[in-house]
Amino acid sequence: MKSKVEEFDKYLRKFDYQERIDMKIKRDELYRLYAERKLQIIDIRFHEEYAAWKLGFGDHIPLNELPDRLDEIDKNKTIVTMCPHYDRAEIARLYLKLQGFDAKYLTDGMLGLIEGLRGDKARDYINKLKR
């Protein structure tokens, strides 16, 4: 088996304009694909951050626990990693990508995600998820 460093070498050599687009997902696309059950979304923040506030949907696996919890990741779905902005989410995405998962990071971050779910938009999205 090739070492992970070699996997990383291979990934970087193949990195192109398309991968630059494919590695990201915006919030509107996330709302839509998650409602279609095509995504597993993972909040990768630390436990203290999760204790302060959280989303009402998706999973929580802190970044530093990811290597030991890969069995909780769905191989049949696109994985979306997210943190308040996107720096840690991108580390998580790259890690999952090198582990063979189809992974993207949320460019809007969790702060952008909740900003898009204010007022009536929250109501409309909850109703969409129930369908």
Added chain:
Amino acid sequence: MQELARNIVPSEMKNMRIEIEDFVALYNEGKCELVDVRVPFETVVWQVNFGLKIPANELPERLNELPKDKLIVVACPKTDRSNMARTYLASEGFDVKYLMAGLLGLMDALKGGKAKGIKL
């Protein structure tokens, strides 16, 4: 309400709103309570795990749930609804301010190691 209106001057604004940093400090000292006034649909999609959840439109029936011995800090995602809720609660005699930068600002302020800064 007339007295409230007479106080709408620049020098009084600091008594109507509170900065996030000051809110966190007072909250940790047990001197204020957060009241999330968003509607239930909003608190289903994302939750603040501390403070009270009382939708703004239920405030008139639920005033008894608010502490009388603490500063009440009302908050919504930004500041429009919280500002109206503050005015209402002030007219009901509460010591109340609205959270500047809103819940979105508060969530932003609680990222990374800063999440350890609030005592839950």
